[in-house]
Amino acid sequence: MAKTIRPMVKIHDTSTNEITEREMNDAEFEAFEAANVQQAEADALAAQKAADRAALLAQLGITEEQAKLLLG
């Protein structure tokens, strides 16, 4: 089975100004994927809210600009 190519991480040690670059280790890759899942969930929630807002505006028969005027 082919090895999964993991994202690269660059490390800048400011005490020595040494810069190294390597593949993410297990812990970093796990955290990276968890962050992506969390971001996908947040993006989906935002998209759902936008869709709900558009549906409600359509139901009310007003535009987004008109809704903003109503809410002051």
Add this chain to the structure above:
Amino acid sequence: MATTTNYGWTTPDDTSLVKDGASAIRTLGSSIDTTTKNLNPSTTLGDIEYRSSTANTNTRLGIGTTGQVLTVSGGVPAWATSSSGSQTTLATGSLSSTSVSITSIDQTYKDLRLYIYDMANSSTGGSGFRFTVNSDTSAIYASNFLRDGGQFGGSGANNVNLSAPINPNVESKMVLDLLDYTNTVASKTGNYSAYFNDYYATPQRMFGMWAAQTTSAISSIQLSVAGGTFSGTYTLVGIK
């Protein structure tokens, strides 16, 4: 005996005898020497002088140390360490890879500021820029921001996510402040302002605040995107 107008040096009277000339010149020369030394007490490279409370007598002030500024203390000049506003570059580099970790951060400053210039992402359809501190990816982060299109925020996240997709072609800029980063009692916080361009090349101007529920001093910062690789540059500065 006659004296000079400004410094009161003694000079021979018009009626003084010629035999007293050598003595008179020696007295005058000695007076000049004393006055000159009193006005110019410098002894060492970098010395400066200022007027003391005694007439015609200056006080020597030795040079300060690197980074000190000239200030006033007790009504006289003095060198002192700048108490605020002094900014020192701790690291500069280029963004590459999917994640950049800036480590071993100097702990002798009050605040940190990270400048990011010309940031872009190789991935079309890009992904949100995000950061963590101390490689801590537990659910300790909160962030709230205003951006074109509305107000966003949340807590209990495993990073601070600006939810701002970065375009492969259009460059973005950001300033991120990390306040009181060496504090080991309170949670960490700061603010950020950024100008991103999303993959529709739509400007996303944003301003926000972040917090991390950790009492550990910040010794490293991790910047990342969800996919693709960074480009651009960063500069980390310490602020006194």
